[in-house]
Amino acid sequence: MADKHSHAGDDHDHKAAPMVEEITDYEVLEIAVRELAIEHGLFTTEDHRKFTEWAESIGPAAGSRLVAKAWTDPAFKARLLKDGTEACKEVGVDWAEPTGVGTPSDYTNFRILEDTPTLHHVIVCTLCSCYPRPLLGMSPEWYRSTNYRRRLVRWPREVLAEFGLILPPEVEIRIEDSNQKCRFMVLPVRPQGTEKWTEQQLAAIVTRDCMIGVALPRPGRTADVHPVHEARRPVHSASEHGKAAE
Amino acid sequence: MKKNETLRTPSTPSRFKVGDRVQVRDMPNMFYTRTQNYVRGVTGTIAACTYKDLIPEDEAFNYDGRLEQYYIIRFRQKDLWEEYPFDNDTLQTEFPDRWLDPLETGQNRKK
Amino acid sequence: MSVRSDVDLGRIALLEAIRREGKEWDVIAPRYGVTNPDPPWRTSLVAMCDCLAVSGALPALERRSAEDELTKSVYGEVSAPESELLALVHTMLSRGLVTEGDLASRMRTVRSRLEAA
Numbered sequence: 001m002a003d004k005h006s007h008a009g010d011d012h013d014h015k016a017a018p019m020v021e022e023i024t025d026y027e028v029l030e031i032a033v034r035e036l037a038i039e040h041g042l043f044t045t046e047d048h049r050k051f052t053e054w055a056e057s058i059g060p061a062a063g064s065r066l067v068a069k070a071w072t073d074p075a076f077k078a079r080l081l082k083d084g085t086e087a088c089k090e091v092g093v094d095w096a097e098p099t100g101v102g103t104p105s106d107y108t109n110f111r112i113l114e115d116t117p118t119l120h121h122v123i124v125c126t127l128c129s130c131y132p133r134p135l136l137g138m139s140p141e142w143y144r145s146t147n148y149r150r151r152l153v154r155w156p157r158e159v160l161a162e163f164g165l166i167l168p169p170e171v172e173i174r175i176e177d178s179n180q181k182c183r184f185m186v187l188p189v190r191p192q193g194t195e196k197w198t199e200q201q202l203a204a205i206v207t208r209d210c211m212i213g214v215a216l217p218r219p220g221r222t223a224d225v226h227p228v229h230e231a232r233r234p235v236h237s238a239s240e241h242g243k244a245a246e
Numbered sequence: 247m248k249k250n251e252t253l254r255t256p257s258t259p260s261r262f263k264v265g266d267r268v269q270v271r272d273m274p275n276m277f278y279t280r281t282q283n284y285v286r287g288v289t290g291t292i293a294a295c296t297y298k299d300l301i302p303e304d305e306a307f308n309y310d311g312r313l314e315q316y317y318i319i320r321f322r323q324k325d326l327w328e329e330y331p332f333d334n335d336t337l338q339t340e341f342p343d344r345w346l347d348p349l350e351t352g353q354n355r356k357k
Numbered sequence: 358m359s360v361r362s363d364v365d366l367g368r369i370a371l372l373e374a375i376r377r378e379g380k381e382w383d384v385i386a387p388r389y390g391v392t393n394p395d396p397p398w399r400t401s402l403v404a405m406c407d408c409l410a411v412s413g414a415l416p417a418l419e420r421r422s423a424e425d426e427l428t429k430s431v432y433g434e435v436s437a438p439e440s441e442l443l444a445l446v447h448t449m450l451s452r453g454l455v456t457e458g459d460l461a462s463r464m465r466t467v468r469s470r471l472e473a474a
Contacts, residue, residue: 020389023471024380026439030398032463033446034405036455043408051404109297126282128421138403141437146425153284153337154327172334179280180316180340182296278418
């Protein structure tokens with residue numbers, strides 16, 4: 001598999017892209033099962049269209065803007081900490097979209113997790129990989145893997161080290177396992193050397209991985225890079241590390 | 247709350263506030279549950295009160311249509327896992343009121 | 358995970374035939390010099406999962422716990438998002454939401470339609 005890059009400020013780019021010149025059974029299967037599901041009344045064409053458009057519209061740019069605004073506007077940051085769901089509207093994100101009651105979690109309540117020099121947050125959903133999609137777009141494959149979900153809660157420092165992030169023991173690592181209807185995102189510490197930067201310059205270094213908590217923002221770092229070297233099968237760490245998260 | 251719920255939807259009493267020490271109950275599972283195995287029986291501290299909501303029907307033996315307070319609980323990693331080597335690390339996750347037991351009053355102190 | 362799934366882990370002939378072809382996006386896209394990281398149907402799949410959850414036909418927690426089990430067993434060698442599509446369809450077949458016969462037949466119709474276009 002090639003390296004998969006995610007750039008800060010990326011939305012899903014839907015300019016015309018070259019297509020593969022064959023129709024795979026996967027493509028055919030997706031259409032077939034969807035048509036049958038609609039015919040059986042499992043959902044409507046209209047709802048599917050609405051959710052497809054929504055999935056295509058979301059990306060990490062909104063999250064980057066949110067962080068940059070919080071870094072430069074203390075009054076906004078205070079509002080964000082007090083009522084995350086409401087404050088998101090100020091960067092154009094309404095958690096009630098697209099259905100009026102939110103995404104399939106029904107009611108969602110957004111909370112920002114503020115890092116400090118002695119407190120570092122990282123998000124996970126061990127049960128099913130819930131993710132703050134209105135702010136970050138669709139979750140990356142590694143976030144959904146049992147490898148990440150089981151091991152992060154049990155061995156957070158090992159997992160972060162695999163992403164290249166090593167923190168001293170004095171720093172509290174706080175894992176947020178989103179098992180109910182709250183959705184979370186990390187507000188990283190603003191890095192040194194950015195004191196006179198504009199919001200746009202700041203947003204460019206706030207990548208998706210920084211807002212999940214597996215990377216720290218820094219000047220010059222505008223992309224998340226994951227060389228793929230892990231096994232395709234999720235790691236079952238029970239034998240290696242003792243009792244893992246079940 | 248969903249759009250069609252109103253403030254008149256009855257609530258069960260909210261028993262806890264931020265700072266209270268609580269223990270996660272180990273109730274028998276319905277087929278699907280949102281209470282992870284790794285927290286059952288563990289003691290933590292109420293970090294936040296989040297919202298009131300209905301319990302998912304497939305989680306409740308006695309589903310009665312009442313709203314319940316949800317809380318974020320903070321645990322020490324050392325309390326969750328055997329031989330966890332770092333003193334300061336913590337984990338937070340969320341529960342409705344019914345999944346929590348108060349500790350004895352005398353032991354209820356801020357973390 | 359804290360959730361047991363009731364999905365039947367037995368292999369399904371129709372899905373095995375698709376899997377064995379090995380035509381995942383990360384294999385075929387490079388052959389055509391296409392650099393999009395995901396196949397064009399991915400957002401449609403995501404939307405389908407959301408719709409099934411909203412309608413209650415297949416709640417997210419149940420779908421994901423079945424997917425966890427299926428992607429470590431039956432579809433262990435398949436990359437995402439194809440593994441997610443196979444797991445979804447497998448779960449729907451297991452629950453009787455669709456039948457293998459209907460699916461095979463519809464796939465033939467859809468393929469003819471796409472190839473004629």
